[in-house]
Amino acid sequence: MPVIAPMPAARPTRLPSQREGAEESVAAGTTVDHLTETYRAHYRSLLGLAALLLDDTASCEDVVQEAFIRVHSARSRVRDPEKTLAYLRQTVVNLSRSALRRRILGLKLLSKPMPDMASAEEGAYDQLERDALIKAMRGLQRRQREVLVLRYFADMTEAQVAETLGISLGSVKAYGSRGIAALRVVMEAQA
Numbered sequence: 001m002p003v004i005a006p007m008p009a010a011r012p013t014r015l016p017s018q019r020e021g022a023e024e025s026v027a028a029g030t031t032v033d034h035l036t037e038t039y040r041a042h043y044r045s046l047l048g049l050a051a052l053l054l055d056d057t058a059s060c061e062d063v064v065q066e067a068f069i070r071v072h073s074a075r076s077r078v079r080d081p082e083k084t085l086a087y088l089r090q091t092v093v094n095l096s097r098s099a100l101r102r103r104i105l106g107l108k109l110l111s112k113p114m115p116d117m118a119s120a121e122e123g124a125y126d127q128l129e130r131d132a133l134i135k136a137m138r139g140l141q142r143r144q145r146e147v148l149v150l151r152y153f154a155d156m157t158e159a160q161v162a163e164t165l166g167i168s169l170g171s172v173k174a175y176g177s178r179g180i181a182a183l184r185v186v187m188e189a190q191a
Contacts, residue, residue, distance in 0.1 A: 032072075034081055034084065035068070035071065035072055035075065035084065038084050038085055038088065039068055042085055042088065043064065046064045046067065046088060046089065046092050047060055047061065047064050049089060049092050049093070050063045050064055050092050050095075050096055053092075053093065053096035053097070053100070054096050054099060054100070059099055062099075063092055063095045063096050063099060064092060066091075066095055067088050067091035067092045067095055068088065070091055070095075071084065071087050071088055071091055132187065132190055133183075133187070136183050136186040136187055136190075137149070137183070139182075139186060140179050140182055140183070141175075141179075143165075143167075143171075143175045144175045144176075144178055144179030144182065145179065146165060146175075147161055147165070147172055147175040147176045147179060148175075148176060148179045148180070148183070150164060150165070151172070151176055158172045158173060158176075
C-alpha cells in the first residue's frame with residue numbers, strides 16, 4: 001500500500017471559496033490517516049457484519065481486508081469523511097454477496113456424484129447370485145450350513161458359533177472350511 005503523507009496541520013486563515021471548501025472536504029475524507037483510524041476503530045464490527053453473511057472466518061477476514069483495499073484505492077470518490085464507514089459497510093456487503101454467488105455457482109458446476117444405488121441390471125445379477133448361493137447352501141450338510149450361516153451371515157465369532165451349536169471350536173473350524181470348499185465347487189460349476 002503506498003504511503004501518502006498526511007495533510008499539514010496548519011491551514012491558511014483565509015476563508016476558502018465554495019470550490020476550495022469542497023476540495024478540502026474531499027482531502028479530509030480520503031487521507032490514509034483517516035482510513036487507518038477507521039480500520040482500527042471498526043475492523044471488528046465489519047468482521048461481524050461479514051460473519052452474518054458468510055459462514056467461515058477466513059472468508060470474512062478476506063472480505064473485510066478486500067473492502068479496505070478497495071475503499072483505499074477509491075478514496076478520491078469519498079466526498080465526506082463521515083461516510084467512509086458507510087462505504088466500507090456497503091463494500092463488505094457487496095463482497096460477501098459476490099463470495100456467496102461464486103460458491104453457489106461453484107456448487108452448481110461441480111459434477112454430480114454417482115448414485116449409490118445399483119442399476120437394474122446389477123440388482124438383477126445380484127439377486128441371481130443370492131438365489132444361486134441359497135440353493136448351494138441348501139445342498140450342504142446341516143452342520144456345515146449352520147456354521148456358515150452363523151459365522152458369515154449372523155457375523156458371530158467362531159467361539160460364539162461353538163457355544164450356540166454346542167460343539168467344539170475345532171468342529172466349527174472343520175465344518176466351516178469344508179462348507180466353504182463345497183460352496184466354491186458348486187458356485188464355480190454354475191459360472
